[in-house]
Amino acid sequence: MTSLAPTMDPAEEPPSMLWGLDPIFSAFARLYVRDILQMTESTQVPGIYFYNSHPIYKVDVLGTVVYQREREDFFCYGVDDGTGVINCLCWKNDLFKEEENSSKSGVKPSDGGFNPVSELKKLRQAQQSRCRLEIGELLRVRGPVKTSRQQREIMASCFYKVNDPVMAVQIAWMMEVPQLYRQCYDKPLQLQPTATGESAVSSIGKATNIIKDFFKQKSVSRFRPYDVEDLLQPLIPRQPQTAPADQEPVAGPSACQQLRQLLKEALKILQDEGIVYRKVKSQDELYHVTAQDKDLLIAVKDIIREDCKREKYAEKGCHILHILSAVRQRYSLNVSRAALELVLKSLECNSDVVSTSDSHYTVF
Secondary structure: OOOOOOEOOOOOOOOHHHHHHOHHHHOOEOOOHHHHHHOEEOOOOOOOEEEOOEEEOEEEEEEEEEEEEEOOOEEEEEEEOOOOEEEEEEEOOHHHHHHHHHHHHOOOOOOOOOOHHHHHHHHHHHHHHHHOOOOOOEEEEEEEEEEEOOEEEEEEOEEEEEOOOOOHHHHHHHHHHHHHHHHHHOOOOOOOEOOOOOEOOOHHHHHHHHHHHHHHHHOOOEEOHHHHHHHHHHHOOOOOOOOOOOOOOOOOOOHHHHHHHHHHHHHHHHHHOOOEEOOOOOOOOOEEEHHHOHHHHHHHHHHHHHHOOOHHHHOOOEEHHHHHHHHHHHOOOOOOHHHHHHHHHHHHHOOOEEEEEOOEEEEO
16 A cells, blocks of 8 residues: 655645646656655645656556456556555556457458458557566556555546567657656746736846846857846846935845845856856856857767776766766866756757766767
8 A cells, every 4th residue: 555645734835826837737748656655635626746846636547557456347457666656546448348349250361452341459468468468568558646545546538558678768768758857857836926827027136037048149158247137137026216305215226236146146046047158157257158169069978988098988988977077177167067967958958978878978
C-alpha cells in the first residue's frame, strides 16, 4: 500500500483560475513515479496535484511491468520506472469483445486474393497484442492521476507495449526526462494575480526581457551597464517636480537611484541564468553575452576535444562538472554552470559536440 502525501496548504496553493497559465497543466507531465506518488493534492479541486507549485492532473510514464491482472473490462499493470511502482488501470476497448466474437464465428480466409475481413482481423490481433503485456515487458501509459482505495494510480487514456530490443527508447527517455525537470518541473511556478486575474510581470522581469531583446536585435557580444541603462528608463515612474502644498515631501530614492537598482537586479538575474557573465571582475564592469562569445565557445569545444582523447573520457565523454572545472582553470574563473549549459546547448545544436548520456559530452 502506497502512503499518500498530504494535501497542499491552502495558503500556498495558487488560485485555480490561474492554473491554465502554466503550460504543464495542459500537457502529460513526464514525471518520475516517485514524484507522482509524493505529489500533494489540491484542496480546491480533488484530482489535481501539485509538483513544485505546478498543477498536474495527467502524466506520461514509461516503465517495466512488475505485476499484472486481467479482468473482464480492464487490465491492471504495476509499472516500475526505477524510482517507484505505480498501479495503472487500463480499460479494454470494444476491439477485444469484437475479437472474441469473431473468433467464435470462425471466419475463414479466402482461397486467394485480398480478404478485407481477414486483414482486419490480423490488424485487430496486432493491436490487441500491443495492449496485453506480461511481466518484464515495457509499457508506456498516459492518463490522469487518481486516488482509489487509498492508493494513487493512473487511469490510462492511452497505453501500449513498447518493443525496445536495444533499449533505444529507454535511453532516449532517460536523457529527455532530466532535461524536462531542469527546464520546467524544478522551476517553481510564480503567478502574481492581478485584479483581472492575469499574472503581472514585475518591473525586473520587464527589464530582463528588454535587455534580452537588445542582445538579439543588435547581436551584442560585450557591453557595459551604461550601454543598456537608458533602455530601462521607461520602467521608472515619473516623479512630480513639486509636491502639493498640503502634502509633506516624502523621502525616497530618486529616479536615478531606482534606475541603477533596477539595472543591478536585472543584470544579476541574467548572470544567474547564464545569459551574461564577467570574464574578469575589475573596476571596469565589462559583461560578455554568453551566446555571442565565440572565444568561450571555442575554448569549451577545445577542452572537450582534447580531454576526450584521454582513455578516462574516451568512451563516455566528459562530465559537465569536469568541463566547468577545466573552463575555469583555462579560460575564466567566473563562468557559471548555467552559462556553460547554454554554451553546450549551442555547440550541440551546431553538431560540434554530442551528449552521450545525462551531463556527459563528446565530439563527433
